[in-house]
Amino acid sequence: MRNKISTLKKYQFLFEELVKRDFKKKYKRTVLGMAWSVLSPLLTLLVMMLVFTQFFGRTTPHYTIYVFAGNIIYNYFYEASSQGMQSLTSNAHIFTKINVPKYLFTISKNVQALINFGLTIIVFFIFCLFDHIPFTPKFFLLVYPVCLLVFFCIGVGLILSALFVFFKDIQYLWSVFMRLLMYLSAIFYTITSFPESTQRAFLVNPLFLFINYFREIVIYSRIPTLGYHLLMLADTALLFLLGCRMYKKYNTEFLYYL
Amino acid sequence: MIVLKVSDVSIRYKVGDFKDIGLKEFILRKITGNYRVEEFWADRHINFTLDQGDMLGIIGTNGAGKSTLLKAVSGIMTPTEGYIIRKGNIAALLELSSGFDKELTVKENAYLRGAMLGYSRKFMDDTYDQIIDFSELREFENRPFKQLSSGMKSRLAFSIASLVDPDILILDEVLSVGDGAFRKKSEAKMNEILSKGATTILVSHSLSQVRRLCNKVLWLNKGRQVDFGDNVNELCDSYKSFLNGDIRLE
Numbered sequence: 001m002r003n004k005i006s007t008l009k010k011y012q013f014l015f016e017e018l019v020k021r022d023f024k025k026k027y028k029r030t031v032l033g034m035a036w037s038v039l040s041p042l043l044t045l046l047v048m049m050l051v052f053t054q055f056f057g058r059t060t061p062h063y064t065i066y067v068f069a070g071n072i073i074y075n076y077f078y079e080a081s082s083q084g085m086q087s088l089t090s091n092a093h094i095f096t097k098i099n100v101p102k103y104l105f106t107i108s109k110n111v112q113a114l115i116n117f118g119l120t121i122i123v124f125f126i127f128c129l130f131d132h133i134p135f136t137p138k139f140f141l142l143v144y145p146v147c148l149l150v151f152f153c154i155g156v157g158l159i160l161s162a163l164f165v166f167f168k169d170i171q172y173l174w175s176v177f178m179r180l181l182m183y184l185s186a187i188f189y190t191i192t193s194f195p196e197s198t199q200r201a202f203l204v205n206p207l208f209l210f211i212n213y214f215r216e217i218v219i220y221s222r223i224p225t226l227g228y229h230l231l232m233l234a235d236t237a238l239l240f241l242l243g244c245r246m247y248k249k250y251n252t253e254f255l256y257y258l
Numbered sequence: 259m260i261v262l263k264v265s266d267v268s269i270r271y272k273v274g275d276f277k278d279i280g281l282k283e284f285i286l287r288k289i290t291g292n293y294r295v296e297e298f299w300a301d302r303h304i305n306f307t308l309d310q311g312d313m314l315g316i317i318g319t320n321g322a323g324k325s326t327l328l329k330a331v332s333g334i335m336t337p338t339e340g341y342i343i344r345k346g347n348i349a350a351l352l353e354l355s356s357g358f359d360k361e362l363t364v365k366e367n368a369y370l371r372g373a374m375l376g377y378s379r380k381f382m383d384d385t386y387d388q389i390i391d392f393s394e395l396r397e398f399e400n401r402p403f404k405q406l407s408s409g410m411k412s413r414l415a416f417s418i419a420s421l422v423d424p425d426i427l428i429l430d431e432v433l434s435v436g437d438g439a440f441r442k443k444s445e446a447k448m449n450e451i452l453s454k455g456a457t458t459i460l461v462s463h464s465l466s467q468v469r470r471l472c473n474k475v476l477w478l479n480k481g482r483q484v485d486f487g488d489n490v491n492e493l494c495d496s497y498k499s500f501l502n503g504d505i506r507l508e
Contacts, residue, residue, distance in 0.1 A: 013382075014373035021370055025361050094357045098374045099333045099350070169280030252336040255329070256271050 011104060018108040026112060037116045038123055041075055052188045060190055062219050065124075065131055069214040070187030072120045077153060077207055078178055080113035084157025085164045085174065088254060095255075102251055106157045114150060128218060138217050144229070145213045148236040152206065155236070158243030162250050165257050185211055206235040260345070261457045262308040262331070262426055267340035269301045269326050299481050300326040304340075306476055306486045308426075313458045315472035315490070317465070317497050322478040324461050325430060328352060331459065332428050346425025349375070351416075358411060360404035364395055367403050371418050385421055392447075393417035394440070413440055420447050427451065427458045465494050479507055 027033030048067050049057075057063040087106040088095075095102050128135070163170045185208045191199050202208045209232050216222045273296050279287070287293040301323040308314055316324050329335040331342060332350035357374070358367050368389055372382040390396050393413040398406060406414075429448075452458060452471075462468055468475065468490070475493040477484040479500075484507060485493055499505050 010376065013377070013379045016379075017370045017373040021359060021362060021366070024366070025359070028361075094374065096329075096334065097352050097357050100374055163281075167281035167284065169282060173281065255335050 011101060014100060015104050015108065018104060019111050022108050022112050038119050041071055041120050045071055048188050056189050062131055062133065065128060065133060065219055066215060067188050068124055068127055069218060070185065070211045072117065072124055073211045073214065074182060074185060074187055074207065076113055076117040076149065079116060080110050080153035081156045081160055082174065083109040083113060085160035085171065087157065088161040088165055102254065103158065103247055106161050107154060110154050110157055113153065133218060136221055138221055138223060141217055141223060142214065145210050145232065148232055149210055151240045152236045155240035155243035158247045162246045165254050181207060203231065209235065259310050260307050261310050263343040264304055264306050264331065265340050267301060267304045267330060267337045267342060268299060269330055269335065270338040271298045271300055273298050302481045304483050308457050310457055311455045312474055313460065313472045314474045314476060315468035316459065316461045316476045316478065317468060318478035321480065323481040324478055328428055328430055328459065328461065344426060348426040349422040349424035350428040351419045352430045358403055360402065362403055363400050364398050364403060364414065365400060368414065368418055375419065375422065389417045409437060416444055420451065424456055427456045429458065430461045465498060469494055
């Protein structure tokens, strides 16, 4: 354990520099670059509102917030996973020449997505304010799903980046999967109209758990059950540990394939 | 005192089907039994030890397994078989000018590279001026890296890398960096590092350089160890006659 901490310390400088690099490259040092990362989810939101409000909006209270909550979490996951997937291959020219821990590249990409997520979540709260949603102390509980989500995304990033080294077409399969996941995560519709058993099936989808947690707290001011919390924790732990295991098992082999 | 021990090291690459077929094709071929992986041994049963202050020259034609061996020694790769024991910190200068980011400025790249080599931020703050002066890139400091010529890139790389004070130093064709004037400067710098007594491994296609600098020679051919010893001149002579086609290796 102490060993791990001293390695972390040793690579802290490198990690900071990597985050800075990815940040600069992403926004290309432009003001609009940063604004874009807020504007783009807002545009998605606008389109969804235009299309779906007449189907679901009339019966769902705070429908804008409802859709927005789904959108920001889905977007964070989408960005972190698809960027994370490329993180090893796109930095191969570095770690085939210099001995550095490769997971730093994956986590750095995750931090990028997290920064974006942070920006949009601020906008989200501003929207809440305009929609006359009362800010309660319960809002502090949102730290729980956000923290889990970070580890969840790192886990998925580690799994995908390892797979991507071996199988390049995972990229296309993943984008298909992500589209399916969008429709399955109840982003723009409510699940209350489904029969009880179908509603329970939604709990299998970890992303839905995160999205739903946000809505429960923000819109309905309800705290999910302890079991719900544990289920989220279990999902996260599973994916994260699986990611670490895969990384550990294959990280020495990556070099043979790059 | 033994600083580096390479014991029966073999490194295997997998070639053939695996790489570009993708997951769907992979599963399909697995099912139909058409899936094939070929093995390619880049290095086979390499053995040598270095004492403190030794300077090893590795010679061999292209594809002899030199670079792969260096990757294993520097810890970038793990040997498929055998083991490597290193004492002290190790600095590997492999293909210097790769690994920079063309979008970042010279200064940002310098910090990033420093971080990769394990320097601290403070160390970089302190030595940054020295680096930029040595590489003679002061006026390009805030330009994006893609505007630099390849010679300039390797000048910067060398200037950062040569700040190290390692116990084991690995040099892969880095003594031929930049134009004439800079080459002189870099050789002087290199000699300065060497005179501090670091154990060094040098890969060079210049036999005269090997003769001049090294006290041990490792000769590789197609992944196999032809010879290892401290009879530098003798080994260089037979390598030379091998290159001329006078002798053959079975």
